[in-house]
Amino acid sequence: MRKIPATMSTQHPDDVNLPVWVKEETIEGDDEVHEAYYVYRELGCEEQMWDWEGKDVDPNIVRKLLSQYTDFFKEEIIGQDIFLTYRVPNPSIKGAERKVLIEALESIPRCFDITQTFFGGKAVPPIFEVILPMTTTSIELLRVLSCYQKIIVGKEDMPLHDIEDITIGGWIGEFEPKKIEMIPLVENKESLSHIDRILKGYIKYVRPNYLRVFLARSDPALNYGLFPAVLLNKLALSKISRTSKETGVQMFPIVGTGSLPFRGHLMPDNIEGYLNEYAGVTTVTVQSALKYDFSEEVARSIVDKLNRDLKHGKISEMTQDQEKSIERIIDSLKDQYQSRVESLSHIINYVAKFIPRRRARKLHIGLFGYGREVGKVSLPRAISFTASMYSLGIPPELLGASAFLNLKEKDWNLLTEVYKNWKEDLRFSAGFLCWSNLNYLMGEKEVIENVTNTFHLGYVLPEILKDLEAIEENFNIRLGPRDLDRRKHENIVNNILIAIARNSPEMKRYIEEAAKIRHSLG
Numbered sequence: 188m189r190k191i192p193a194t195m196s197t198q199h200p201d202d203v204n205l206p207v208w209v210k211e212e213t214i215e216g217d218d219e220v221h222e223a224y225y226v227y228r229e230l231g232c233e234e235q236m237w238d239w240e241g242k243d244v245d246p247n248i249v250r251k252l253l254s255q256y257t258d259f260f261k262e263e264i265i266g267q268d269i270f271l272t273y274r275v276p277n278p279s280i281k282g283a284e285r286k287v288l289i290e291a292l293e294s295i296p297r298c299f300d301i302t303q304t305f306f307g308g309k310a311v312p313p314i315f316e317v318i319l320p321m322t323t324t325s326i327e328l329l330r331v332l333s334c335y336q337k338i339i340v341g342k343e344d345m346p347l348h349d350i351e352d353i354t355i356g357g358w359i360g361e362f363e364p365k366k367i368e369m370i371p372l373v374e375n376k377e378s379l380s381h382i383d384r385i386l387k388g389y390i391k392y393v394r395p396n397y398l399r400v401f402l403a404r405s406d407p408a409l410n411y412g413l414f415p416a417v418l419l420n421k422l423a424l425s426k427i428s429r430t431s432k433e434t435g436v437q438m439f440p441i442v443g444t445g446s447l448p449f450r451g452h453l454m455p456d457n458i459e460g461y462l463n464e465y466a467g468v469t470t471v472t473v474q475s476a477l478k479y480d481f482s483e484e485v486a487r488s489i490v491d492k493l494n495r496d497l498k499h500g501k502i503s504e505m506t507q508d509q510e511k512s513i514e515r516i517i518d519s520l521k522d523q524y525q526s527r528v529e530s531l532s533h534i535i536n537y538v539a540k541f542i543p544r545r546r547a548r549k550l551h552i553g554l555f556g557y558g559r560e561v562g563k564v565s566l567p568r569a570i571s572f573t574a575s576m577y578s579l580g581i582p583p584e585l586l587g588a589s590a591f592l593n594l595k596e597k598d599w600n601l602l603t604e605v606y607k608n609w610k611e612d613l614r615f616s617a618g619f620l621c622w623s624n625l626n627y628l629m630g631e632k633e634v635i636e637n638v639t640n641t642f643h644l645g646y647v648l649p650e651i652l653k654d655l656e657a658i659e660e661n662f663n664i665r666l667g668p669r670d671l672d673r674r675k676h677e678n679i680v681n682n683i684l685i686a687i688a689r690n691s692p693e694m695k696r697y698i699e700e701a702a703k704i705r706h707s708l709g
Contacts (some may be wrong), residue, residue, distance in 0.1 A: 191399070191439050192233030192270050193497045194473050194490050196226040198242075200545035201445050201570045201709055202475035203702035214475075215243070215547040220251045227269050228259055229483060231490045232473055234270040239291045240320055241276070241284065242547060246291075249298035249313050253305045265302070265313040272370070274318040279327050291317075292335050296362040312364040318401055322371035323378045325388025332393065335367050368395065370441070374403035376411060376521075379419040380514055383426040390434050399470070400427055401441040405450045405569035412524030413449055413584045415517040417464075417606045422513050424467055425505040439469040440502075446476040446707040448612035449573050449584050453477060454706065455485050457615075458492055460608045467502030475545060476707035509601060516598050524587030527654070530647035531576075532564045537642065538575040538687070539567040541695045542708060574709030578698050580621025580680040581651065584613060588654040591661065610662060617658065617666045618673045619705065624684045625652070637688040676704045 198219065206225070209218050226232040237248055245251065248271065253260050263269050275292075278285040295314050302310040319331055343356025356362065369389070373379050379402065386398065402423050408416035424440055431438040442465055444451020453461050453471065465471065471493060478486050505513065528535070566572055576583040591599070603609060627634040629648055639645060658664050668674040679701040686694035702708045 188397070190233075190268070191469055193470055193494045194232045195234040195236055195272070195441065195470050196223075196230070196232040196478070197236045197443070197472045197474050198222075198238045198546055199445060199472070199474040199570065201450070201574075201707050202479040202545055203543065203699055203706075203708045204479050205545065206479050213544055213547050216245065217251070220245060220248060220255070223248065223271070224252060224256045224259065226473070226478065227263060228256075230473070230478065230487050231494060232269075233494060234272055234470070236272055236274055236318065236472075237314075238274045239276060239287055240274050244291075246294040246297075250301045253301065260305075264311060266311040266315060270316070271314055272316045272318060273314060274320060274372070275331070277319055277321045277327065278330070279323070280321055288331070288334070289338065292331075292339050292367075295335070295364070295367065296339065299363045300360065315364050315366075316368045316370055316399070318370040318372050320372045321374050322385060323373075323375070325385050325392075328369045328371055328385075328389050329392055332367065332369060336365070340365055368399075369393075370399045370401050372401040372403060372443075373423065374406045376407065376415075376419060376517070379403075379407065379423045380517075382423045383430045386427070386430050386438075387434065390436055395436060397437040397439060399439045399441060401443065404442055404444045405573075408449050408583075409566065409569040409572050410525075411517065411521040412587050413612065414602070414606065414609065415521045415524070417609075418513050418517050418602065420465075421503070421605045422505070422510055422517075424502050425510060428467070428502040428504045440467065441470040441472070442468045443472045445472075445474045445570070445573075445709075446480070447573060447577070447705065447709065448616050449576075449582070450569060450709070452608070452612055452615070453489075455481060455489055457608075457611070458489060460611055462493075462496055462500060464606075464608050466500030468497065468500065471497065480703070480706040503605075505605070509605075512598060512601055513605065516594065516602055519593060519598075520587065520590045523590035523654075527586040527647055527650060528566070528583075529564045530644070530650075531581075532566060534579065534638070534642035534644065534687075535566060535572060535575045538578055538683075538698075539571040541698055542567075542571045542574045542578075543695065543699060545708070570709040572709065574698070574702065577619055577705065577709065578680055578683050578701060580619070580624035580677065580684070582616040582619050584616035585620065585654055585658060585666075586651065588613075589650075589657040592657055610664070613658060613662065614664050617664050618669050619676055620655070620666045621677045621680045621684075622667050623677065623681050627681075627684055634684065634688045637690075638684065672704055676701050679704070 223235045226235060265271050273291055275288050276284045278288055298314050299312050302313050319328060340362045343362045345355050347353050373382050402420050404420060407419050427438050427440055444453045446454050573583060628639050655666055659666055668677050679697050683694060683697045
């Protein structure tokens with residue numbers, strides 16, 4: 188059995204601080220090549236995601252790593268000891284980037300040839316796995332497999348000019364590896380809830396020896412709220428475990444978590460809670476905030492602990508009745524959250540324009556866009572969304588909390604059994620609530636005229652107060668800063684609101700200052 192990595196470094200732009208070896212405002216180009224070496228060598232990450240989705244990407248990554256850091260990669264072999272895994276665009280999502288899939292797949296045999304030359308003979312394929320985002324059906328996975336086998340590898344048997352008996356493979360060499368392995372990245376509610384159907388459909392035709400399955404954590408939070416996102420991940424993990432038993436195919440779940448609770452709460456002071464919450468997950472993402480918004484020593488210690496301890500957890504499998512109850516709970520909670528976000532969308536999109544861009548991205552197709560009589564709401568990416576809400580002093584974890592009051596006691600008991608660290612996550616977020624911003628939005632004339640009225644917040648603010656009241660009265664959680672750092676954060680986000688009201692150019696500086704206190708943009 189091959190080594191399954193525990194820590195997957197990613198290029199998610201949730202960091203406020205840039206690493207010392209980056210000279211510009213964004214990490215891109217050769218910086219990302221160096222970053223891959225850095226996370227392997229200095230932080231101890233066992234895998235690097237190489238992201239072809241929505242951004243310019245260097246297809247010569249393997250050649251550059253081997254040529255620039257020769258001694259390291261002679262000892263740590265890519266594809267055997269450490270791993271480089273592509274995330275490619277999903278062609279089922281219509282857009283200008285669909286054909287990038289072919290470019291990414293074409294580079295896989297070239298990377299193999301480079302390692303053959305580097306090692307002077309037999310080498311393992313450095314890249315043999317492909318992550319497919321927004322997977323909703325097994326056929327999407329099968330299409331990518333067939334595309335690689337028929338279009339990339341299959342061309343080696345094609346004859347060239349009819350005046351000679353030579354194939355493309357005979358002319359330029361064979362195409363290796365002959366097959367690739369697919370990692371479905373499952374992101375929306377429907378797909379996470381029925382992930383067993385996707386996996387069984389894929390297994391039926393491919394019959395793999397094992398399967399890595401990637402669960403999104405940020406986009407479900409953006410689309411449905413904190414509690415539904417966690418419950419969806421737990422529901423999917425339960426179904427993955429049961430599917431593994433039914434099919435006999437070993438499953439290795441991956442979960443994509445960031446630093447703040449809304450995106451997963453993988454932070455140094457929550458590492459034990461994190462390991463408990465995501466027990467049974469085999470691989471976790473190490474995103475940019477964890478890598479660069481803490482000291483290198485702290486980041487390395489967290490990665491080391493994940494590499495050692497993540498494998499010891501076990502998935503808590505639910506009964507089918509419990510799974511149905513969880514689905515019902517998710518449905519009962521998401522609407523309240525979505526209503527709040529829909530009403531806040533204008534100011535969220537405005538603030539998002541000022542969030543620092545830490546990676547050069549071209550486009551992204553989000554999931555948020557649920558039907559309403561008022562039309563569809565468009566929101567920024569999950570990181571910018573989270574950063575915007577924290578910058579306003581209204582952490583998104585708190586939105587829609589009054590819906591908890593409508594749950595039956597047995598449903599609440601099941602929820603808290605499944606979502607183990609719910610109170611710790613809410614308590615962390617509650618410390619970043621800025622009461623003065625809410626007071627200004629509802630009682631300060633200049634702010635009401637230039638912000639509340641401009642962004643149509645009059646209806647939603649009383650609803651948010653109901654959510655906050657539900658948290659304080661029912662969960663015994665104090666809302667607002669509880670230490671000097673959070674008081675400083677409160678002062679800064681108060682300045683952000685004033686900057687919005689007065690159209691001040693200092694807004695971006697304040698956003699960065701606040702993000703440094705919480706060790707993450709969003």
